[in-house]
Amino acid sequence: MTQLKYRIKAFFGKPSNILLVVFLVTLVVLSLIPLITMLSNMFTIHLGTEKKLYRMEVGSYTLKHFQRLFAGDDWSRVNFWTPLINSFIVACGSGVLGIVIGGTVAWFITRSDLKCKSFISSVFVFPYMMPAWTLALFWTNMFQNSKVGGGNIGMVESVFGICMPEWFVYGIFPMIIVIGLHYSPFAYLLIGGILKNMDATLEESATILKASRWTIIKRITVPIVLPAILSTFLLIFSSGFSSYTVPVFLGSAVKMFTLSTKMRALIQAGYQGQGYIIAFISIVLGCLILGINQWFTGKRKSFTTVTGKSGQVSLVKLRGANWPLSVIMIIFTVFFAIVPLVSFALESIIKQPGNYALSNMTLDFWVGTEGSTYETGMISGILLNPTMWSALGRQVLLALVVAMIVGTSGMLIGYACVQRRGTKLSQAVESLAFFPYLMPAMSFGTIYLAVATSQNFKFLYGTFAILVLVASVKFLPFASRSGVNSMLQIAPEIEESAIIFGTPWVTRMTRILFPIQKSSILSGYLLPVMSVMREVALFTLLVPYARYLLTTMLFSFNETGYSQYGSAVTLLIIVVIIIINNLTNKLTGASFDKGIGG
Amino acid sequence: MPEIILENVTKRFEKFVAVENLNMKIEDRGFVTLLGPSGCGKTTTLRMIAGLETPTSGRILIDDEPVFDSKKGVNLPPNKRDIGFLFQNYALWPHMTVYDNISFGLEMLKWDKAKIRKRVDELLALLRIEQFEKRYPAELSGGQQQRVAIARTLAPSPRVLFMDEPLSNLDAKLRQEMRAELKRLHSDTNSTFVYVTHDQLEAMTLSTRVCLMDTGVLQQYDPPLTVYGKPANKFVASFVGNPTMNFIPAELDQVGSKTVTFHMLGKKVTFTSDDQPEKCGKKLLLGVRPEFLPIHKDGPIEGKIYSTLPTGMETTVQVKCGDTMMTGVVFGSVDFPIDSPVNLDIVGDSLVLFDAETGKAVAYGRAEIE
Numbered sequence: 001m002t003q004l005k006y007r008i009k010a011f012f013g014k015p016s017n018i019l020l021v022v023f024l025v026t027l028v029v030l031s032l033i034p035l036i037t038m039l040s041n042m043f044t045i046h047l048g049t050e051k052k053l054y055r056m057e058v059g060s061y062t063l064k065h066f067q068r069l070f071a072g073d074d075w076s077r078v079n080f081w082t083p084l085i086n087s088f089i090v091a092c093g094s095g096v097l098g099i100v101i102g103g104t105v106a107w108f109i110t111r112s113d114l115k116c117k118s119f120i121s122s123v124f125v126f127p128y129m130m131p132a133w134t135l136a137l138f139w140t141n142m143f144q145n146s147k148v149g150g151g152n153i154g155m156v157e158s159v160f161g162i163c164m165p166e167w168f169v170y171g172i173f174p175m176i177i178v179i180g181l182h183y184s185p186f187a188y189l190l191i192g193g194i195l196k197n198m199d200a201t202l203e204e205s206a207t208i209l210k211a212s213r214w215t216i217i218k219r220i221t222v223p224i225v226l227p228a229i230l231s232t233f234l235l236i237f238s239s240g241f242s243s244y245t246v247p248v249f250l251g252s253a254v255k256m257f258t259l260s261t262k263m264r265a266l267i268q269a270g271y272q273g274q275g276y277i278i279a280f281i282s283i284v285l286g287c288l289i290l291g292i293n294q295w296f297t298g299k300r301k302s303f304t305t306v307t308g309k310s311g312q313v314s315l316v317k318l319r320g321a322n323w324p325l326s327v328i329m330i331i332f333t334v335f336f337a338i339v340p341l342v343s344f345a346l347e348s349i350i351k352q353p354g355n356y357a358l359s360n361m362t363l364d365f366w367v368g369t370e371g372s373t374y375e376t377g378m379i380s381g382i383l384l385n386p387t388m389w390s391a392l393g394r395q396v397l398l399a400l401v402v403a404m405i406v407g408t409s410g411m412l413i414g415y416a417c418v419q420r421r422g423t424k425l426s427q428a429v430e431s432l433a434f435f436p437y438l439m440p441a442m443s444f445g446t447i448y449l450a451v452a453t454s455q456n457f458k459f460l461y462g463t464f465a466i467l468v469l470v471a472s473v474k475f476l477p478f479a480s481r482s483g484v485n486s487m488l489q490i491a492p493e494i495e496e497s498a499i500i501f502g503t504p505w506v507t508r509m510t511r512i513l514f515p516i517q518k519s520s521i522l523s524g525y526l527l528p529v530m531s532v533m534r535e536v537a538l539f540t541l542l543v544p545y546a547r548y549l550l551t552t553m554l555f556s557f558n559e560t561g562y563s564q565y566g567s568a569v570t571l572l573i574i575v576v577i578i579i580i581n582n583l584t585n586k587l588t589g590a591s592f593d594k595g596i597g598g
Numbered sequence: 599m600p601e602i603i604l605e606n607v608t609k610r611f612e613k614f615v616a617v618e619n620l621n622m623k624i625e626d627r628g629f630v631t632l633l634g635p636s637g638c639g640k641t642t643t644l645r646m647i648a649g650l651e652t653p654t655s656g657r658i659l660i661d662d663e664p665v666f667d668s669k670k671g672v673n674l675p676p677n678k679r680d681i682g683f684l685f686q687n688y689a690l691w692p693h694m695t696v697y698d699n700i701s702f703g704l705e706m707l708k709w710d711k712a713k714i715r716k717r718v719d720e721l722l723a724l725l726r727i728e729q730f731e732k733r734y735p736a737e738l739s740g741g742q743q744q745r746v747a748i749a750r751t752l753a754p755s756p757r758v759l760f761m762d763e764p765l766s767n768l769d770a771k772l773r774q775e776m777r778a779e780l781k782r783l784h785s786d787t788n789s790t791f792v793y794v795t796h797d798q799l800e801a802m803t804l805s806t807r808v809c810l811m812d813t814g815v816l817q818q819y820d821p822p823l824t825v826y827g828k829p830a831n832k833f834v835a836s837f838v839g840n841p842t843m844n845f846i847p848a849e850l851d852q853v854g855s856k857t858v859t860f861h862m863l864g865k866k867v868t869f870t871s872d873d874q875p876e877k878c879g880k881k882l883l884l885g886v887r888p889e890f891l892p893i894h895k896d897g898p899i900e901g902k903i904y905s906t907l908p909t910g911m912e913t914t915v916q917v918k919c920g921d922t923m924m925t926g927v928v929f930g931s932v933d934f935p936i937d938s939p940v941n942l943d944i945v946g947d948s949l950v951l952f953d954a955e956t957g958k959a960v961a962y963g964r965a966e967i968e
Contacts, residue, residue, distance in 0.1 A: 201685040210754075
């Protein structure tokens with residue numbers, strides 16, 4: 001007995017063990033319990049529509065939800081199979097498009113003598129910083145017209161008089177374009193990083209063995225970059241598959257659903273059971289994709305980069321094509337990075353959509369007071385509107401609280417996991433902290449909705465606290481990964497030499513370990529701020545009312561057709577994000593396109 | 599037959615001059631090493647001959663054919679120069695097996711399958727890597743990767759083989775082994791080798807000629823023993839040889855037709871050379887290799903033991919004579935107590951006299967101390 005007591009005491013004598021146990025318990029509670037609640041909700045009858053439809057007791061177990069969803073009749077086709085196929089096509093298409101665009105730009109920036117490289121590089125990654133739906137909103141602002149959807153007139157129609165066909169404005173095609181473009185900077189950063197770090201001698205030795213440039217690209221460059229391309233594809237695929245905001249903007253006007261928009265529609269229409277099943281399917285798919293990715297990158301052909309005298313890359317001379325190509329690249333990047341901002345600014349000051357005459361312009365949507373604000377359901381322009389300010393205030397507060405929690409937890413998890421690396425406990429905490437990454441935001445919101453509507457946790461429903469909880473868990477994976485990575489870089493001797501001086505744990509952390517990894521820890525705090533500021537899907541089901549947060553407010557504007565307010569709020573969100581990003585740069589020196597730009 | 603000629607080759611990166619006005623002739627079937635400290639322009643020179651780097655100006659001929667000529671605008675790409683290149687980090691393609699790596703160059707030459715198979719087998723046997731044929735580079739050790747890289751380079755039987763510090767990533771023992779193998783390979787393959795290294799021992803042991811460079815400028819281009827025995831200047835003398843040459847400060851008295859007299863360590867010295875000494879200033883340096891500095895009880899130079907470093911086969915002895923530290927090598931294991939007085943002699947006829955100001959060699963010969 002004393003033996004056991006002694007061992008327990010010794011175990012908890014190490015701060016890292018205490019941390020690990022605390023995080024293990026917390027993470028089990030915060031991610032496994034919701035998951036189990038959701039699983040059980042897939043088999044139970046809920047109050048409202050389901051109770052009436054099936055004439056069964058609330059809470060009784062049933063397989064009816066599965067039958068309805070997978071039956072194969074019209075209901076199941078409309079509510080499951082078609083959205084599934086749509087999601088699949090969108091995910092595949094955007095994955096391919098993202099890689100083609102990102103890869104092409106990466107090749108030009110790293111391997112050719114293109115002009116204005118640093119400009120193209122920094123402007124090209126800009127859309128990745130903005131929320132994905134900004135591009136979707138931009139797309140509709142540009143191409144909507146009197147013949148399709150809601151009939152609002154967009155910029156192209158009003159300036160050139162051209163009405164784009166419906167498939168171009170709404171549906172799968174624009175979704176692929178928007179998601180593909182949004183994630184192409186991500187492909188660019190990954191592929192570009194590899195192209196840049198790839199030893200030039202690998203290609204040079206093929207040149208000497210008389211291989212043509214095309215053969216080199218085909219047989220050497222592409223195969224070496226291929227693992228990265230595939231894993232990029234899978235990541236874009238899963239992001240595209242679970243994307244919620246883009247299909248809302250580009251699908252709802254023509255009643256086109258993907259799995260994630262359908263999930264929300266089903267839950268809001270009272271078919272919770274079926275909604276939860278879709279959420280579960282998305283989660284399984286997420287796990288599957290990560291599994292494929294890990295299996296693929298772990299194969300024997302994959303390699304560790306041997307560094308040698310590289311950096312002596314001879315750039316491909318584009319000769320005559322250089323200027324035209326550079327100009328095309330600049331126009332392309334500017335169109336998708338800067339023009340949207342201009343368009344939002346413009347859209348937010350016109351009274352009647354589609355009319356860009358000076359007489360049709362007004363600042364009322366920004367600073368108008370009661371009476372001048374066009375029956376918009378708002379009592380004043382957004383800058384004078386208390387609802388907007390409290391929504392913005394809540395979102396910023398949420399971002400800060402979440403950042404504090406996530407940043408600190410990530411750092412502590414990093415410390416504890418590295419200290420006890422190799423033990424089962426540390427592995428369990430590390431993978432639990434990573435687990436939410438596999439879950440699409442919409443599904444994750446759904447899981448928490450299931451918890452908040454269950455008997456035991458009713459007090460959480462519609463509170464600020466549940467938003468903090470869901471966001472903290474959802475954004476933890478990145479922070480814990482970067483915490484682990486930054487702590488791995490510190491040699492154990494550094495802490496040990498302080499232990500020998502008898503320095504207490506807290507002092508060791510605050511005086512030695514944190515200052516060493518200052519910038520990466522700081523970015524662990526700042527990135528969740530960015531994520532919260534642009535998140536919609538995670539919160540949309542959990543907010544007490546739509547105008548509770550700025551991002552959900554924006555979506556309610558969109559759903560009710562007040563595009564001017566929508567554009568104004570979008571612009572506001574982008575401005576906040578840019579400020580945070582610049583702050584991050586200043587404080588940490590980290591930047592989106594660092595290490596690749598020309 | 600391939601003979602490589604460089605005429606006034608210069609390479610600038612922005613303002614930095616990597617190679618300046620280099621003139622050199624590499625004979626057919628020679629084994630030439632480009633030697634120098636890091637950053638001296640040797641790799642750049644190699645890459646320019648191979649065509650991986652474009653010179654700023656000058657002319658390069660391989661086998662009487664100009665492959666680069668800045669005046670006529672000739673610049674053949676590397677694949678038209680019929681060369682092989684062995685990179686420092688091997689540059690094996692990680693996604694191909696050993697077999698695929700070696701056969702790649704032959705496929706590019708459109709050889710038929712059976713012929714490729716035969717040639718690859720030959721090379722696998724030559725480099726003793728038959729059992730690794732189906733492995734990927736990541737599954738090989740450094741030495742094995744090195745052999746695969748050599749096999750890949752040799753496969754198309756290039757007439758000229760360029761090597762960029764190919765042994766520097768290997769451990770000491772393996773390096774020794776590969777050195778011997780490279781030398782064999784050179785005589786077996788009948789081709790011209792151009793080899794970059796910063797290791798003077800490698801240059802001495804392998805090459806037929808050493809091209810010593812410093813800060814982009816050619817210092818000396820001679821057979822290794824000439825470089826060792828008759829260094830053109832102080833830089834060459836101190837770069838080649840280990841332990842390094844002793845430089846003893848001296849004051850010039852008189853220059854005769856084949857003699858120079860000077861004062862050194864408080865003694866009068868007469869230096870006799872076979873040739874007329876070059877012009878020189880008042881201040882001189884007498885360069886003495888450690889092996890010409892025996893410890894001798896009748897030796898004219900008195901000093902105190904500073905340290906002895908026995909290795910077994912030989913012992914390096916450092917002796918302090920006044921303010922000058924001198925290093926000698928004694929055959930066998932000897933140990934002297936620190937600070938014990940010893941007498942040194944200067945022997946041999948491979949001493950070098952340098953001008954202390956310019957660093958240039960003034961005369962080669964023997965010295966007599968009074």
